[in-house]
Structure formats: structure tokens, C-alpha cells
Amino acid sequence: MKKIVYSFLTFMFLLSACDNDSDINKVASDTTKKVKSGKEAIDKKTIKEFVDRIPSPMIISSIIKDSGIDYDQGLLNSVDNESKYVIEFKQALNLGVFSTDLGYANIYEKSQDAINLLVGVKDMADNLKIGQYFEFEKIKQLSKSKDKLDELLQLTEENLININNKLYEQDRSDLTVLIIAGGWIEVMYLATQVVQKKPNKDLEQMIADQKIVLEQIVQLLDYYASQSKMRDLHDELVDLQKSFEKIKFTKSEGETKQEEKEGTIAVQQGGSEQAEMSKETLNEITTKIAAIRNKVIS
Amino acid sequence: MKNLCIILIFMEIIIGKSLAQQKTTTPPQNTKPQQKIQTQKDTKTQTDPKKQTNKKEINPRIENCNPNAYIRDIVEALKNSGYKFLRSYKLEGPSNDPIQQEYTFSKGTNYLIRAESYVGSNLKMTLYDPTGRVIASSYDPDTQKFYSSIEITCTKTGVYKILFEHYFNKRNFCGGAVISFKR
Numbered sequence: 001m002k003k004i005v006y007s008f009l010t011f012m013f014l015l016s017a018c019d020n021d022s023d024i025n026k027v028a029s030d031t032t033k034k035v036k037s038g039k040e041a042i043d044k045k046t047i048k049e050f051v052d053r054i055p056s057p058m059i060i061s062s063i064i065k066d067s068g069i070d071y072d073q074g075l076l077n078s079v080d081n082e083s084k085y086v087i088e089f090k091q092a093l094n095l096g097v098f099s100t101d102l103g104y105a106n107i108y109e110k111s112q113d114a115i116n117l118l119v120g121v122k123d124m125a126d127n128l129k130i131g132q133y134f135e136f137e138k139i140k141q142l143s144k145s146k147d148k149l150d151e152l153l154q155l156t157e158e159n160l161i162n163i164n165n166k167l168y169e170q171d172r173s174d175l176t177v178l179i180i181a182g183g184w185i186e187v188m189y190l191a192t193q194v195v196q197k198k199p200n201k202d203l204e205q206m207i208a209d210q211k212i213v214l215e216q217i218v219q220l221l222d223y224y225a226s227q228s229k230m231r232d233l234h235d236e237l238v239d240l241q242k243s244f245e246k247i248k249f250t251k252s253e254g255e256t257k258q259e260e261k262e263g264t265i266a267v268q269q270g271g272s273e274q275a276e277m278s279k280e281t282l283n284e285i286t287t288k289i290a291a292i293r294n295k296v297i298s
Numbered sequence: 299m300k301n302l303c304i305i306l307i308f309m310e311i312i313i314g315k316s317l318a319q320q321k322t323t324t325p326p327q328n329t330k331p332q333q334k335i336q337t338q339k340d341t342k343t344q345t346d347p348k349k350q351t352n353k354k355e356i357n358p359r360i361e362n363c364n365p366n367a368y369i370r371d372i373v374e375a376l377k378n379s380g381y382k383f384l385r386s387y388k389l390e391g392p393s394n395d396p397i398q399q400e401y402t403f404s405k406g407t408n409y410l411i412r413a414e415s416y417v418g419s420n421l422k423m424t425l426y427d428p429t430g431r432v433i434a435s436s437y438d439p440d441t442q443k444f445y446s447s448i449e450i451t452c453t454k455t456g457v458y459k460i461l462f463e464h465y466f467n468k469r470n471f472c473g474g475a476v477i478s479f480k481r
Contacts, residue, residue, distance in 0.1 A: 051402055052401070055403075149382075150383050154369075209404055212402060212455055213402060256427075260432075264410075264447045265436055265448045267450040269427070270451045271453055
């Protein structure tokens, strides 16, 4: 009994003593937080929710392929450029760029290019000290098998989610935002370049619809506007938004129907939404995206 | 302060050990349940989810839950369906706390949201459009049937919400969900 009482007292004392230490840490942490802007101090959960909404660049890469447009290696960022990326800002952005390029090469089943790009992804992740969460060898093996595209896409996506989760845990969500921004800029670059070479209505519509995603990325970057490089990127994307404002969207309402089809609930959404984008606006978006992307990869 | 802390922790461990020894020499009445809980915890700490090969766990308890196995099953089922993997979600946590996910769907794209869970989980998925209107549910109240997937032909680009909840089931969530797409 004595031992239990003694143990309890020791435990309580220990708790209070360690609490004092944590208070010291808390004060230090609060001091660090004060350096950040109010917006930046927004909780991690909110940022994660924002990030989770952003669609994978894979859909646009898939449309490019389904449109019958040939694979163009010349559009991709070269892994030789990676030595230029010495600061975290550039490393995170180009981790996003290489990831999108990797997805594009995978969709077209260009395994050698995919493996080269995988090195770029791995190196960027290593530089950011998150490389251990990227299953490089496993992805490399899957890239070599043409019948394992689904597994490859799943593993790549899960690895990126893992990386993002680790960055949240480490209080480095700004890097997650940059990875996403880099990936989106790259896929927009691919889409606009392709559509200029071979006009395609589906792809043009998809580019126009990216207005929503652009808004989400701008909002995310806005949280980190106290960091000068983040603010610069934010401002460039805000300028791009001005071009997207010229696109006219016509919406119509309709009845949504739901039915059972082979054990699945099939929904035919009612109504529609049509984007009208002039050639001038498309050219303007193409030019601005190319300029932003070139700055990112240089 | 740190040194004092370390010394006290050390003392705590020694006292804890002696108490544990005392416990094992005098078996209390409820030894069995305690041992059972301990075994479950040990199993969890020794198991690496990535290395697990068993396909499905029907035990809904968090200790044994393996959402990755459900996700792998769904991905396997997607093969040759024409759908490509987009995003996966682990469905874990207390039953009274519905799981909400949001994703930006694009016009002109078909999405398949598929969820797998343990037998009798009564897992219900509800899909909301960007205006917050319910556009699909995986539960049919007329037939009282639960469906494992919702397929939507999207006509409006925007942020869609997917809500996963247990219908008359108070056990914890344990499952996986995958969003896939085709054009």
C-alpha cells in the first residue's frame, strides 16, 4: 500500500514537474507563432481539408491521353534541372512538378521516362527530409510492369498523401501547399501546351473548369502570404485568375436521377454547366501558365 | 529540471516493476480479461500494416482494424473496370463520429465511389453536390439494402462532399473507400 501511495505521489509530482517543462516549450512555440501572420496560424486541420479537396492532376493527364494526343517528352521538366533546386521552396514546388510528370509518363506507359522522373521525385523528397516515406523501389518495379497501372497510381498517390501527412505532423504544411501548387501548375502547362498544338474541346473545357481549383490554391497560398516567396507565387496566380475571370459559365438546372445498376447506385446528375472561353483568353492563360511554370523549374 | 525529471522517471519505472512483480505473484480475480487486452495491444505493436497480407478483418475493433486491406480489395476489383484510381480513404474511428471527405469533381467525368467494411457494419455513403444538396445515398430505405458503390456522371465542376456513417450500428468504423474515375 505504501508503495502505491508513494508511486502515486511520485507520479503526480512528475506530472507537474514535466508540465513546467512543457510550459517552457509552449512559450517558445507561442513566440515562434507570433512571428507568423494570423492567417498562417490557422489550424492544420483546416489546411488539410482544403488540400484534400484539390483534385489529382491525373484526370487532366488522362484526358490528354484519351484525346488521342501523342506523348510529348519535350514538355516534361528535365531531371537534370534538379541541381538548381537548393531551397525548400523550389524543392517542394518541383516535387509537385516531377510528380505530375511521373503521372503523365505512367498514363502513357513510358516506363523509362517514369523511372527517370521517379529519381527526381525521390531526390526532391530526400532534400526535404521526407524521402523515407516514398517507396521508391516498389514504385520503380511497378513502373516496369505495364499491367499494374492501377497499383502504380494507387501507390504513388498514397505515398504523396503520406508525405503530406508527415509534413502536417512536422508543422510544414506550407511545403504541402507548394507541392500541390507545383503539381497543378505543371499539369496546366501540359494541358495548355497540348491544346495549342491540337485543339480539343474536352481539354479546353477542363482548362476552363480549373478556375475552381485555382481559387482553392490561391486561398491556400494566401495563408502563407507572410513568406515573401509564397506571396510572389500567390500574386502570380492571382494575376492568372484575372484571365480566368474572362471565361463565361452558363449553368442550367435539371433533375438528378438515381437508379440501381448492377449492384451500384448510378447517379445521372441533372443540369449542366458550359464554359465559354475565347481563343484570346486561352492564349492569355497559356502564356501566363508557361511564364509561371518556367520560373518554377528554372 | 530535465535531470530531475529523468531521475523521477527512473524511480517510477523501478517502483512500477516491483508492483508488476507483486501482481503476477498474487493473481487477481480478473486476470483473464487483463491478459486478453494485453495480447491485443501486443499484436498491434508487432504488426506492420504495410506488411499485412490477410485480405479482410471482420473484427470492427480498432485494435485489429486494417483499412489498407479493404482499400487493396477495392483497387483489385477496379481492374478491367475502366476506372482509374484517384484517392483512397481509411475509414476508422468511433461510430458516432461520421467521416466526412471533400473532393473536387470535374464536369464530364464519371466517378465511382466504392466503400468496403465489415459484415453488418451498415455503412452508408451520402453524396452531396457543391450546393450542399443530397444527390445520392448508398442506402435504399424501401428495400433496406446497402450498396457498396455510387457511380456519378458529373455535370458540374465543384467541391462534392461524401459522408460515411453507420446506420444503426454503434461499433467502430473499420473499412476503406476509394474514388476512381473514367472519362
